Amino acid sequence: MARYMLIMRSTPEAEAAMAEQEIDFDQIIEEMGRFNEELIKAGVMLAGEGLTGPEEGFVVDFNSDPPVVTDGPYTEAKELFNGFWILEVSSKEEAKQWARKIPLGTGVKVEVRRVSETADFPLDNPWVKKEIQWKAELAEKIAAQARAEADRLA
Template identity: 85%
Template sequence: MARYMMIMRSTPEAEAAMEEANVDFNEIIASMGRYNEELIKAGVLLAGEGLTGPEEGFVVDFDSDPPVVTDGPYTEAKELFNGFWIIEVSSKEEAKQWAQKIPLGKGVKVEVRRVSETSEFPQDNPWVQKEVQWKAEVAEKIAAKARAEAEQFAR
C-alpha cells in the first residue's frame, strides 16, 4: 500500500466562475461530504482538510537571511491550495481513479503526489528513528482530539 496526497488547487478564474454560477455552499459541502464518505467506506482516507483563504495565511521566502514573511493574500499567486486528502491505496492507478472522482469544477486542478515512507530512508539514522516516535505521538494526539470532537457531536 502507498499513501498519496491529493492537493486541490484553484485559480482566480475558477473562484469567479463558482461565484457567477451562484452554487449554494451547502451543496458544495454535501458534495464533498459524499465524496469523503465514499473514501471512508472504501477504507482509503487517512486525512483530509480544507484550507482557509489566503488572507489568513502567509508566505516565508528563503531568498534572504533571515527569511522574509509576507502576509496573504498573495497577489502573485496564479493558483492557490484550497485543501487536501491523504489516501492509502494499492497503486498509483487507484490514486488516479480516486482523484478523478473529486467533485470539482472547471479551473480547479488536483495535484497528486506519493508520500514518502519512513522505510525509504536510512533506518539507522537517529533523526529517522525520532520521526517514527514523533509520528506515533502525533497519531495519539489526533485520535484523542477526534474522540473529543465525536463526543461533542454526540451530545
C-alpha cells in the same frame, strides 16, 4: 499500500466561474461530503481538510536572511492551494481513479503526489528513528483528542 496526497488547487478563473454560476456553498459542501463519505466507506481516506482563504495566510520567503514573512492574499499567485486529502491506496492507478472522481469544476486542478514512507529513508539514521517515535506519540495524542471530542459530543 501507499499513501498519496491529493492537493486541490484553484485558479482565478475557477473562482470567477463559481461566482458566475452562482453555485450555492451548501451544494459544494454536500458534494464534497458525499465524496469524502465514499472515500471513508472504501477505507482509503486517512485525512482531508479544506483551507481558509489566502487573506488569513502568509508566505515565508527564504531568499533572504532572515526570511521575510508576507501576509496574504498573494497577488502574484496564479493558483492557490485550497485543500487536500491523504489516501492510502494499493497503487498509483487507484489514486488516479479517486482523483478523477473529486467533484470539482472548471479551473480547478488536483496534483497527486506519493507521500514518502519511512522505508524510503535509511532506517539506521538517528533522525529517522526519532521521526518514527514522534509519529507514534502524535498518533496517541490524536487518538486521545478524538476520544475527548467524542465524549464531549455524546
